[in-house]
Amino acid sequence: AMTVGGNYTIVAKGLGVASLRVEKPDDFLPALEEAQKVTVSGKPFLIECMVKEGYEFSRDTLSGL
Numbered sequence: 850a851m852t853v854g855g856n857y858t859i860v861a862k863g864l865g866v867a868s869l870r871v872e873k874p875d876d877f878l879p880a881l882e883e884a885q886k887v888t889v890s891g892k893p894f895l896i897e898c899m900v901k902e903g904y905e906f907s908r909d910t911l912s913g914l
Contacts, residue, residue, distance in 0.1 A: 861895040868895035 861868035867887050869880040877898065884894040 857895060857897045861897075866893050866895055868897060870897045870899065872899045 856870065858868040858870045867883075869876075869883060871877050871880050877896075880896050884896055887894040
């Protein structure tokens with residue numbers, strides 16, 4: 850969410866959920882591999898991706914929503 854801040858990996862830790870915070874693109878695939886190792890056993894895993902602000906995202910509304 851571009852308007853909500855925080856460190857969700859800390860929240861996940863407090864809930865007993867494994868997590869990683871990804872700040873560089875090169876760190877995403879290793880985080881995904883770690884998540885796959887954890888989730889194969891049925892446990893949840895959070896990957897928190899930090900993204901660059903400033904992009905114009907579509908604000909179009911979807912019909913029926």
